[in-house]
Amino acid sequence: MRALISVSDKTGIVEFAKELEALGIQILSTGGTYKKLKEEGIKAVEVSEVTGFPECLDGRVKTLHPAIHAGLLAMRGKEEHMKQLEELHIEPIDFVIVNLYPFKATILKEDVTREEAVENIDIGGPTMLRSAAKNYQDVAVVTDPADYEKVLGELKGQGQVSLDTKFYLMQKVFMHTSNYDTMIADYLKKERKDTALPETLTLTYEKVQDMRYGENPHQKAAFYREIGKKKGSIVDALQLNGKELSFNNINDTNGALELLKEFSEPTVVACKHGNPCGVGSADNIEAAWDKAYQADKVSIFGGIVVVNRTVTAYMANEMSKIFLEVIVAPAFEEKALEILKGKKNVRVLQLADIEVPQNENAYDLKKVNGGLIVQTIDSKLLEEADIKVVTDRKPTDKEMEDMLFAMKVVKFVKSNGIALAKDKQTIGIGPGQVNRIWAAKQSIEHSRELISEEASAGSVLASDAFFPFDDCVEAAQEGGITAIIQPGGSIRDEDSIKKCNEYGITMVFTGMRHFKH
Template identity: 80%
Template sequence: MGKKMRALISVSDKTGIVEFAKELHSIGIEIISTGGTYAKLKEENIPAMEISELTGFPECLDGRVKTLHPVVHAGLLARRDKADHMKQLEDLKIETIDFVVVNLYPFKQTILKEDVTREEAVENIDIGGPTMLRSAAKNYQDVAVVVDPRDYEKVLSELKEKKEVSLDTKFYLMQKVFMHTSNYDTMIADYLKKERKDYDLPETLTMTFEKVQDMRYGENPHQKAAFYREVGKKIGSITDAVQLNGKELSFNNINDTNGALELLKEFTEPTIVACKHGNPCGVGSASNILEAWRKAFSADKVSIYGGIVVSNQEITLELAEEMKSVFLEVIVAPSYASDALELLQTKKNLRLLELKDIEVPQDEEAYDFKKVNGGLIVQTIDSKLYNEEELKVVTDRIPTEQEMEDLKFAFRMVKFVKSNGIAVAKNKQSIGIGPGQVNRIWSTIQCMEHAKELIDDKATVGAVLASDAFFPFDDCVEVCHQAGITAIIQPGGSIRDEDSIKKCNEYGIAMVFTGMRHFKH
């Protein structure tokens, strides 16, 4: 390896560092270290030079300044292939540093602690570490920089086999450094944004996510995919769920389950939501969870096949016995009775997820993203349903108490149906769901046809209907009358609202305007 090589080691995460340092020393690499890492190496009898001995300047300000020194950064940044760089080092009596092994103050672990103070969080913002990493990575041709303990073995194997770290590996390590420091800085910026309660959409958008798992494929087998979680305390979301049984979750499982959970969070009484391909296919609320299941299941026994079922109550043995007879991909619940779990686990491929805080609503200031070619469109999530005081009966007939309950139930459902969305309900049970049509009349007709096909010819008689956006014409009211719908809830706001109101009055149908639209594209 020629001249004596030197490694600067300063790590917060000390996983594997003792073994790695021993190997470096045995190869003949001189070790420079700082603070707690230096103490750890000395404790293990690994020869090391303290950073202050190298710089000739003591650590100061409670360790805030120790590696921020020209001797360190000149030794890292000097290009070995530039004669003038090497001559300057010689004149300044500075030696090169060939390896940097650094990971950063535990900022993430700090902000995830209960009741962490701003002062404590700020104190755990690393300054010297990222600076060294960036200096070393910029000069990747000459310096191998290791930020991830999982790369120790890769570096050692090349040193032992080739007496050097290959340029390709150094380039790989450089990439990891800038991904690591970018992630670190983004966590800090995100924490400060939340600390200031700054809910505006920022001029520049930086976010960071951590990989949970690689996936077998994406929406289709020819697409690559991975699952990432946001950094922070995100209770009540699928990233917080514990899997108790079954194969790993697929891309489509996660997407559909998330949609089902979003709808479930709209309900406080015992409720079951069944979902298929991102749309609800059966929803039921009742005084107990078993009855809620029976409502959701009987609403569409066909579409639930291979679907997702989420419950806001514990899965009991009696409920598990009924669920077991249906082919389901995923069940999510806050808990499972021990005998229920044992029974469901006999289906080895059934994915069982336990989500203790399933009822916790999403953060109202969370973002919703949609990727477009060449860009990203961002909005805050659709966290509202309607303002109770703004509900307005616009017809001569006022809904009965039961109809109003069902109207609110249906409007919760239709909020999560792909637009143009229509939902029909009766007695807190979904009767028909019409998603994703290019015009509203087709969605309305689809609802009625599905209800007749899947339940019976009279299923829609006495039911209510919800629309995610206004009726542009009175044709939907005509279809509702023919199907026996007695009440309608919709946002209102069409220039032809009066046509629909008149048609409702003609047929004795009650209509309520919410004043709040819920497109879902």
């Protein structure tokens, strides 16, 4: 039996090759792998001795030869195949141990050139893997050092690798090469600055962890990360305390972080079940925390808190008084971390680049039965040139400040969504309603239940989409709301404008909708 070994990742390869050699398996090899094995005393045969053809073109051509691929693809149970091998003086190859040029490591380097990236696209390796995998009944093909022990165990115990294991290894090959090709295609797309949605979409992710369960205990789940540097993303966060993150923790925390990125001033965002429940901005982060907490003391229980400044000891002490699932910040005072670690279950994450936004061309994916719908992320809030005051009364500077604050929040509220704000603090949020008036009424009711009967008086209202009727203005007037910001665009806009003028409410159109389903 013969084994062809050519690996970029040389983890465990010397030990594996020695074990194969001890079992009487002849080793064929190339390039750096051949040199490494020979240095370790393994009697490897160079591939060029098998092909009768030297490596050429700076090593670009080594294994692309019939003497290799016929040896891989010949079906041992097919008499005609074996007769042809004999006539061509080609011996079968029974094992292929190959992993590919380090394309991922290359493109992750700072200032990598296109030429360097392209040079690290493996050609011979994927070709050998595919040939061997196609003939999996006769060839055991190993791409992952983690499988060396499994293969050796079967060889020693049974004298051969089982068909089931060969089939498993075949599957891993095509997952490996698919991942590799997708990385290359994605790199080239970005290198060309191609922002179009492609005709065919292939995505690749690497598993970070398996999870105990998904959204519910009966669902399987795992966490995967995109390949590349993802600053400001939860995949790059360093966990300092607490239990392993759950499916819902990750999903909810991601939503909270995306809202937080809308703000540059000291801001705290509290989220529950994917919706913001309390948001506060202030001149300092402690005051911002107080605002976010006071906005909804009820819903924050069991929620997610994300912070864009260093968490202080004061904040940590206040946070420790309630049950929180996750706390994320760019840094923690030493005393603050000591306090939070006193709560063994709270998941404390440090995310140094918490303010870095997603690339505006990043994909937002939603799986549907039998397909996938894809869009670019909702990366904009509004265009300043499109802001239009449509009422007789213009907003004050303070009202405009609060309206922009509220619009940032409602952008991340499930539709139909309404957010009330005053003094850069949310005071009532109406998320996920099937009509807009219910969302408006709910936000006002929440402000009265959670803060005070008069909380909504003097506040502003932001809506993620236009008002289909003037009933939302009626509700706003009853709640004492003085300013409204919404996209506009309804055929009944004039009804809402007239009603605002009647009540002295100022209203601003942004021209940009923010549905979130």
